[in-house]
Amino acid sequence: MIIEFLEAQFLILTALMIVYLVRHYVFTIAVLNNTYKGKKAGVRRKATYEPIVSILIPARNEEQVIGRMLQRMTELTYSKNKMQIIVIDDASMDNTGKIVEEYAKNHGYIKVIHRVPKEWGKVKASALNAGLKYAKGDIIICFDADYYPQVDIIEKLVTEFVDPKVGGVQGRVTVLNEPQNIVTRLVALERVGGYRIDQQARDTLGLIPQLGGTAVAIRRKLLESLDGWDESILAEDTDLTFRVCLAGYKIRYVNDAECYEEAVENWRAYWKQRCRWAKGHMQCAFKHSLKVLNSNNLLLKEKIDGLLLLNVYFMPILVWISWIISVLLFFSGLPQWFNALLTSTPIFFYSFVGNFAPFFEVGIGAYLDGRTRACWLIPLLILTFLYNIVICTKAFTDLLISKIFGKRIITWDKTIHSGSGNSYIMK
């Protein structure tokens, strides 16, 4: 009886893994076909639409990077009289506030909001909501303080809003400090798979491209009708993605609207960041899975993709569960189908760690980007894959404990930015 139960569990888990594998395979094929049909990724039409935009930049203790970001804001090619930049100094204890004040003094379109420690909401969503109150633009665009966008990114993002059905637009994130060390190089590879293939494919196939926390644009009226960002969710970007879609709006992804990020530089920072993402994503899964299933505004393919996206951070946990089941099954005498399934599982294992796409997806993404040497590092992605199994398990355990004991888990474990990306910009 127990053996049959374990066999059934193993079969279900493997089937789930196969679903995720097929999804990534379809994404890769879709992007390859799209590229070779001559549709250059993300390039659609020339900008003819120039709405007033409000750019929100939440910043807490970002003195190493905020100057670089604001300097870039002054270099943007979008009409300055149609642009409002709001920096939310989230009770910084360093010189962030002073640096921003200096820029605000010299540039009329830059506004700074200082939040005192009492107001500090401990989550990014709280700072964004504070900024939203002062925003006057038709379109809200968000950047994190450590990012460095292209000068014409605003034009590329807002063009998509010509279509009234489009509620949000996401640009591409590329790693700025990639050559720094092995962690930044692996993060860069993950980003290639996640954006160049995953996001592009979702856009091409009419699915749900995911809104990120940065290089993201959204209609202000829509955002206000949704009551802004949800401060109880750690992954406020994923949450917003689904709220926008459930409200009946489309999300577009623009591959050539690039924004460069300073990636985490060591495994500890990687752990903190991914743990936060995993917890936030799991919160969203609990919040939205049923709504997605019952929604009248989503097509069947969007529902399937949405559910797979929402539940992706649970899969690494199922990986080690399937490993344990396979050991138990081994000692109970192997069923005939077992060997073959176990053989194929590593490929599936590679296929479901959120943005961390399977090897073939990352490889094709790197090839399409013309990054020949980056391909050599693909086998090392097994490190992040194994690491993410532990991270997601920890995140799930924390979430579970908080549910059972009613503890608050909403603490924003902020990524520290050293400003190492500055040296790559100077070059």
Place this chain on the structure above:
Amino acid sequence: MLRENALRVKHSILGFSVGAISSYLLLSSPYISDESTLMLLIFNLLFVSLIFPLNGTLTTKTCMLLVGNVIVFFWSNLFSLFAHAATYYFGAIFSALYIILNPLINFVWIVSFWSVSLSVLANSEKRKSEAEP
């Protein structure tokens, strides 16, 4: 553009044919195990459908595919011989370890070989575009 697309379709069809023949020949061999069979099929499917449509000469892609198939064959045999010997000395514990780790270890070479193939193709394209005036 049309000519390039036709070439890609041609490469893919030829790739599927070579992959199918090579798989058939290897699977007819009595020396290939069940797990290697599946590994071979997955490798060939991914390689042909994702590498053959990329830019690059048909010869390079076919050679890579065939080398990959030869590796599957030798790797499978050598590894199962090693496993049998180790199981004989260390008993069932090694067997359990083997059954869990075997796919992962198999996968290490597949991903590495895949990366090298992509790199070779991308490099040759880069050299070609640099040589063009």
